[in-house]
Amino acid sequence: xxxxxxxxxxxxxxxxxxxxxxxxYSNSASDYFIWYKQESGKGPQFIxxxxxxxxxxxxxxxxVLLNKTVKHLSLQxxxxxxxDSAVYFCAENTxxxxxxxxTFGSGTRLQVQP
Amino acid sequence: GxxxxxxxxxxxxxxxxxxxxxxxxxxxxxxxxxxxxQFPKQSLMLMATSNEGSKATYEQGVEKDKxxxxxxxxxxxxxxxxxxxxxxxxxxxxxxxxxxxxxxxxGPGTRLTVT
Numbered sequence: 001x002x003x004x005x006x007x008x009x010x011x012x013x014x015x016x017x018x019x020x021x022x023x024x025y026s027n028s029a030s031d032y033f034i035w036y037k038q039e040s041g042k043g044p045q046f047i048x049x050x051x052x053x054x055x056x057x058x059x060x061x062x063x064v065l066l067n068k069t070v071k072h073l074s075l076q077x078x079x080x081x082x083x084d085s086a087v088y089f090c091a092e093n094t095x096x097x098x099x100x101x102x103t104f105g106s107g108t109r110l111q112v113q114p
Numbered sequence: 115g116x117x118x119x120x121x122x123x124x125x126x127x128x129x130x131x132x133x134x135x136x137x138x139x140x141x142x143x144x145x146x147x148x149x150x151x152q153f154p155k156q157s158l159m160l161m162a163t164s165n166e167g168s169k170a171t172y173e174q175g176v177e178k179d180k181x182x183x184x185x186x187x188x189x190x191x192x193x194x195x196x197x198x199x200x201x202x203x204x205x206x207x208x209x210x211x212x213x214x215x216x217x218x219x220x221g222p223g224t225r226l227t228v229t
Contacts, residue, residue: 036220043223
């Protein structure tokens with residue numbers, strides 16, 4: 001069936017470096033994508049979202065890139081900090097489908113080394 | 115704004131008992147709420163979509179008689195795990211849909227341990 005998945009299960013970076021977390025999705029009809037950060041024992045925290053009519057969106061220290069041609073989504077974190085250590089999930093939704101629930105990817109653990 | 119709470123944050127119960135988990139939208143009304151389950155080191159899996167004033171819609175493979183969902187008001191949805199078994203031990207997370215219809219605001223989760 002349709003799914004959202006990730007290439008890398010764990011990413012280890014040095015503090016201050018930039019991080020790139022990738023996500024592949026298979027549903028070509030997906031038109032809304034979100035990145036969430038989840039710290040241990042807590043619920044997902046919204047980071048940034050992007051609609052399919054855009055290919056880039058920037059927030060504070062974060063950038064999401066969307067490549068619809070290859071159905072790929074990435075999250076870039078600039079100047080990664082120890083507080084960024086968490087599991088990151090991409091999620092997708094198809095606004096026009098009537099299904100309002102999100103489909104989550106498998107997650108990438110980001111480890112920031114001091 | 116857009117704060118969602120869950121209660122309790124953790125619960126330990128004995129096998130065969132029932133446990134109720136509450137999900138509240140504190141500063142907004144939510145016609146639709148969602149219940150997810152997350153096993154260790156895994157992603158969130160949707161269990162059901164909860165609609166205020168109507169029956170919940172369950173995902174394939176989720177037993178509706180075991181996981182009872184009630185959404186009696188625009189700010190409260192409850193999930194009751196009936197006749198809990200150790201395999202029901204998991205992290206249960208709810209989310210509430212925002213006014214614009216596509217944002218979801220997540221609660222902090224409830225850790226259920228069945229002994």
